[in-house]
Amino acid sequence: METISKDQVMHTVAAMCDIIIKNEVPFCELDSVAGDGDFGMSLAKGFKQIQAQWAELETDDIGAFLKSCGMVITEHCGGASGPIWGSAFRGMGKSAQDKATLNLIELGEMLQAAVDAIQKRGGAKLGDKTLLDALIPLVESIKLSAAAQSALLPAFQEAAKAAVEGAEKTKLITATKGRASYVGERSINFPDAGATAIGVIATELLMQ
Amino acid sequence: METISKDQVMHTVAAMCDIIIKNEVPFCELDSVAGDGDFGMSLAKGFKQIQAQWAELETDDIGAFLKSCGMVITEHCGGASGPIWGSAFRGMGKSAQDKATLNLIELGEMLQAAVDAIQKRGGAKLGDKTLLDALIPLVESIKLSAAAQSALLPAFQEAAKAAVEGAEKTKLITATKGRASYVGERSINFPDAGATAIGVIATELLMQ
Amino acid sequence: MKKLINTPETLVVEMCEGMVKAHPEHLAFNAKHKIVTRKQPNKQKVSLISGGGSGHEPAHAGFVGKGMLDAAVCGDVFASPSTIQVYNAILQTQSEAGTLLIVKNYSGDCMNFDAAAEMAEEDDDIKVARVYVNDDVAVKDSLYTVGRRGVAGTILVHKIAGAAAEEGRDLAGVKAVAEKTIANVRSMGFALTSCTVPAKGSPTFTLADDEIEFGVGIHGEPGIVREKLTSATDLAYRLVEAICADLPFVAGDEVALLVNGFGGTPLQELYLFNLAVSHELEARELKIHRTLVGNYMTAIDMAGASVTLLRLDDELKALLDAPADTPALKV
Amino acid sequence: MKKLINTPETLVVEMCEGMVKAHPEHLAFNAKHKIVTRKQPNKQKVSLISGGGSGHEPAHAGFVGKGMLDAAVCGDVFASPSTIQVYNAILQTQSEAGTLLIVKNYSGDCMNFDAAAEMAEEDDDIKVARVYVNDDVAVKDSLYTVGRRGVAGTILVHKIAGAAAEEGRDLAGVKAVAEKTIANVRSMGFALTSCTVPAKGSPTFTLADDEIEFGVGIHGEPGIVREKLTSATDLAYRLVEAICADLPFVAGDEVALLVNGFGGTPLQELYLFNLAVSHELEARELKIHRTLVGNYMTAIDMAGASVTLLRLDDELKALLDAPADTPALKV
Ligand SMILES: Nc1ncnc2c1ncn2[C@@H]1O[C@H](COP(=O)(O)OP(=O)(O)O)[C@@H](O)[C@H]1O
Ligand SMILES: Nc1ncnc2c1ncn2[C@@H]1O[C@H](COP(=O)(O)OP(=O)(O)O)[C@@H](O)[C@H]1O
Ligand SMILES: [Mg+2]
Numbered sequence A, B: 001m002e003t004i005s006k007d008q009v010m011h012t013v014a015a016m017c018d019i020i021i022k023n024e025v026p027f028c029e030l031d032s033v034a035g036d037g038d039f040g041m042s043l044a045k046g047f048k049q050i051q052a053q054w055a056e057l058e059t060d061d062i063g064a065f066l067k068s069c070g071m072v073i074t075e076h077c078g079g080a081s082g083p084i085w086g087s088a089f090r091g092m093g094k095s096a097q098d099k100a101t102l103n104l105i106e107l108g109e110m111l112q113a114a115v116d117a118i119q120k121r122g123g124a125k126l127g128d129k130t131l132l133d134a135l136i137p138l139v140e141s142i143k144l145s146a147a148a149q150s151a152l153l154p155a156f157q158e159a160a161k162a163a164v165e166g167a168e169k170t171k172l173i174t175a176t177k178g179r180a181s182y183v184g185e186r187s188i189n190f191p192d193a194g195a196t197a198i199g200v201i202a203t204e205l206l207m208q
Numbered sequence C, D: 001m002k003k004l005i006n007t008p009e010t011l012v013v014e015m016c017e018g019m020v021k022a023h024p025e026h027l028a029f030n031a032k033h034k035i036v037t038r039k040q041p042n043k044q045k046v047s048l049i050s051g052g053g054s055g056h057e058p059a060h061a062g063f064v065g066k067g068m069l070d071a072a073v074c075g076d077v078f079a080s081p082s083t084i085q086v087y088n089a090i091l092q093t094q095s096e097a098g099t100l101l102i103v104k105n106y107s108g109d110c111m112n113f114d115a116a117a118e119m120a121e122e123d124d125d126i127k128v129a130r131v132y133v134n135d136d137v138a139v140k141d142s143l144y145t146v147g148r149r150g151v152a153g154t155i156l157v158h159k160i161a162g163a164a165a166e167e168g169r170d171l172a173g174v175k176a177v178a179e180k181t182i183a184n185v186r187s188m189g190f191a192l193t194s195c196t197v198p199a200k201g202s203p204t205f206t207l208a209d210d211e212i213e214f215g216v217g218i219h220g221e222p223g224i225v226r227e228k229l230t231s232a233t234d235l236a237y238r239l240v241e242a243i244c245a246d247l248p249f250v251a252g253d254e255v256a257l258l259v260n261g262f263g264g265t266p267l268q269e270l271y272l273f274n275l276a277v278s279h280e281l282e283a284r285e286l287k288i289h290r291t292l293v294g295n296y297m298t299a300i301d302m303a304g305a306s307v308t309l310l311r312l313d314d315e316l317k318a319l320l321d322a323p324a325d326t327p328a329l330k331v
């Protein structure tokens, strides 16, 4: 079975930093419609810090690396993004503890741990118009590919597609719960910022 | 020698009330150029109150009447106008104490008492770009007419003319002392608000 | 944007340092984690921590001091501080009696304060309790919250919980009285102008020359209705009406009144508004035990005001009247 | 004009009544003559009276209380109170020890306070002394003054004279220390926006989006120069430079610092500005004994700030640090 190495994981996070920093302003704009317009800024703050502290991050294994990324995010991102992305990375870190490589099954488990951590922290579920609406389909797609013993590349392609579709669908949701619920009608026709960001990140990672 | 009765004095003050109230806005505008634009309002406040308290004013003699007008002004006018106009009226009240009539000599003395009271209160002199620049020429003209044993009407006409001319001349003064001195150059070409008001009041009184 | 600042990036740290410079004998500042604490901590009593996004000055750092908070954690303007910032505040003010976090009910704040509390409990065995202030009666759910927003009533929670902690109550006792305060406090406000977030540089929303936003939040979030500006008397009536109906406050109740400015409204107007509000309360036979008028929980430079009512019993009255010595509130 | 008021005509009385409603145990209001006094007068000590045009809130009524003023006489917005108003304040707070009037140096104020003092001396045999505060270094003569304007430094005169009166000094002694304060206090400010006088309803002057009025007065009077908005650090440098050159303040001097907001500037900016000013003073080796930051002497709703420095000796330090219990300043 194909596996992902620790270096590949690190390379992926480094690429995520670039993508998130590059998209700082567009991500803010996505959050302006029904949010307070700071999503891109909040998120970039953490990933800029990951770049800055890159040499000091733990690199013993995949778990230690992801956990230390999570700590940086938890320290430097405020707002809702800090705890959501921070606990996602720390959750993945726990799942990938002591691992030097990940196969597709393990990747699916690790991403599921991110979803669980986010849900534990924020209490949202599928359909609440949050980034989970892109992340959960992405994780489900990876798990299906793993069950089907797919190769990595097509699995990633399917997963990115699922994320983008999930994000797209958030347009149709009038937020009924949580942060966007007050603006109600005003949130319809606009996708959720966090969900869209997941789609964008997944897609752009494929191109690297 | 012709004299002015207590009733005529009271009639004159009543007319002053009308003139000042009618000119509230124009007098404010005069004060806007180099002042703070409240002169008409401040002055009208006192004379409106004289109208309102008309029945309660003392009327034993000319002095008592003018003094009680001065008290109303001193109570109800703030800013610079309160003490200036208030002490002018109280000064005239003292000068005309116990008098039932005034001849032109006594009128000159009484008006001089107003000038003295204003100078005692505010420390300004002729040429400082204040209402004294209209009031002093007016008083001097009355005194000259009295010395020449003039009849009342022509004396009043001369006096009003002197006041208007005095006010007009304040245009040429760059305030060198006092309130308008800071705006300096900006005050030139504009007459002093208080001086202009004296000219306007004297002129309009003649028409009544 | 016309502001007396250097750069938006350095604003929060410069502001906190300027505050500590003004109160050097009372306050200390941890610049790394943007935590303002008492200079002389009292490690015997329950530690009280609050905070949130900056832009609500004097909240929250202005209420650090004897009889109120032990620490205020300062986020960026209108953004919750990070979990680690809050966690460090818990560590820094750790007390044997435990720690109470007073959180305004916004999802970012709740998640970060909650996560920090769990960290401190799990990793450091610190007892950490939490209360969530949600006093705004204007809207049930808003842009940034699940449930009602926490606004100016938070100051009264600081005051009462602070007094309870100062008199030596245990963590459960301080938490209970904080929750009692939250259960009895209600607020509502309106804006005459928008605020301007420094990093954005332009107003958050736009009102016509004769328009107000009625029911506005302390981040310039929309309220109930945008309408024509009316008199102070009318606005007082409508805020008091909405607030009283909500709890409800009824004839005979004793209350604390907070007439709070949003930052851009001068004291002249706030005092005048206080008269109108007091008349409204008197007309409803509410007894005003104590009044606070001023800028307590602001929305940067927004013009406008809010009214907060707290229903009092003997316990709350005694705690409200207990001494406090902080930069922004001395009793 | 967008203000939280009822009508411009009723504004001053409503504001004063609202202030007394907020501080019912401390303040009383004579509505006929618009005089705010202490509720519990102290007839043994020298009585301290100040006041002037309204629009400078919390000045002056906010400084009535133990350790500061006995009465504040409230004129219309930006217009001196009348002679009779001041006279009645003297009568109402008459004390065996005599009365000191603290007057800001504007011609209207000087004439009315002077005339009232003479009346009380001549008609009622009350000893009345007067001091004239003229701390603004921006311009020598201005629209409303003969000589320099009295601005935020007045608050420090209230504080120090108030403490001296409270400790039982006689009239000459209180007057002497007030004059010493005046001799050692200097201020200067700038505006980011104009104020709007309620009766007029439109801004007094107009600034472009990137312009400030440097050296502005507390009625929105023009200052030294109209120029581009610059950084807080730069503005601090220039104000401190002008103030220090004037007295002069020199290395080693101990000072009190007042960073005063003009009403429309939020505390966020004032605290940040305080940091910049403090750094300037430290660079000049001035020692800051005490700092006040906030809205003390405002120009209605003007955005902007002023810096006041008072050079201290041991006597002034002790009086500045003495207790005060007023709505707007508690020490
Ligand atoms: N409870 C939650 N669970 C999961 N995701 C959430 C939750 N709340 C918000 N989000 C995500 O966070 C994004 C907003 O992040 P951000 O702008 O940083 O937060 P804030 O609301 O504090 O400004 C939303 O678009 C949404 O995808
Ligand atoms: N010291 C003074 N002596 C005589 N008249 C004065 C003096 N100061 C001011 N005035 C007069 O008062 C007028 C302004 O009055 P007003 O607007 O009520 O005063 P304020 O300056 O308090 O706003 C001036 O136009 C001038 O004629
Ligand atoms: Mg956001």
Ligand SMILES: [Mg+2]
Binding pocket: B031, B035, B036, B037, B038, B039, B079
């Ligand atoms: Mg005037």
Ligand SMILES: [Mg+2]
Binding pocket: A036, A038, A079, A080, C078, C079, C080, C108
């Ligand atoms: Mg946010």
Ligand SMILES: [Mg+2]
Binding pocket: B036, B038, B079, B080, D078, D079, D080, D108
């Ligand atoms: Mg005036």
